[in-house]
Amino acid sequence: MDPALALAAAERALRGRPDAVVLVDGRSGSGKTTFAAALARHGALLRLDDAYPGWDGLTAAADALVDRALVPRAAGAPTGLRRWDWAADRPAEALRLPPGPLVVEGCGALSRRAAAFADLRIWVELASPERRARALDRDGEGYAPHWERWARQERAFIAREDPVRSADLVVDGRRFAQALFGARTGDVHYPRRP
Known part of the structure; x- marks a missing residue:
């Protein structure tokens, strides 16, 4: 699907309900962060890069997203997802998810369990050589x-x-037409990992 059409659909989903959730997943370097950054003006943005507990933490972050963020948020309870301090290689402060629309971006965002909490589920696809070069x-x-x-x-x-x-x-x-999204790849938030 053309990114501009997908962006319009995601914006509609975020405006559709006061607590709408849009999940944006894809492999490293596919463009999911750039896509999600374009949605940030429509809701809070949770980047799983901030929650992976180290280089071997994809599955742990995918599980924590559901158990410590999406389930409590749906119940109106405080979330317990923690930010990972990449420099210190340890957990840091809690990531507080404000009420209102939410965009979750990152590899592992679109697990089957997480999908049940989403109003719209997006996968960003790109071939490996180009993904690697971008990353x-x-x-x-x-x-x-x-x-x-x-x-x-x-x-x-x-x-x-x-x-x-x-x-x-x-x-x-x-x-991805970078002019459409208002940022060059690399101009949006990427945690600097050691």
């Missing part, structure tokens, strides 16, 4: 030694959860 351009060569380690977790998550099947929209990451 290294964005995060620098410091990410290069971790690329395959992270990719193994992505493959395992995809095999287990089949996020494409849960997606309402599959967005073509090759067709």
Whole structure:
């Protein structure tokens, strides 16, 4: 699907209910963060990059998203998701999710359990060579030694959860017009990992 059409659909979903949830998932470098950043003016933005407990934490963050953020939020209770301090390699402060529309972005956002809490589920698709080039351009060569380690977790998550099947929209990451989204890749928030 064309990113502009997907963006319009996501904006409608976020305006559709006062506590709407939009999940944006895809593999590293696919463009999901750029896409989600374009939605930030319509609701709070939770980036799973802030919640992965280290380089081996994709599954833990996907589970914590549901158990400590989406379930409590749906019940009107405080959330208990914690930010990960990448520099200190330990948990940091709680990530407080304000009431109102919410965009969740990151690898692992579109698990089957999380999908049940979403008003719209988006998968951003892009081939591996271009994803890798984008990710290294964005995060620098410091990410290069971790690329395959992270990719193994992505493959395992995809095999287990089949996020494409849960997606309402599959967005073509090759067709991102950066002018449309108001930011060049790399100009949006990416935590600097060690």
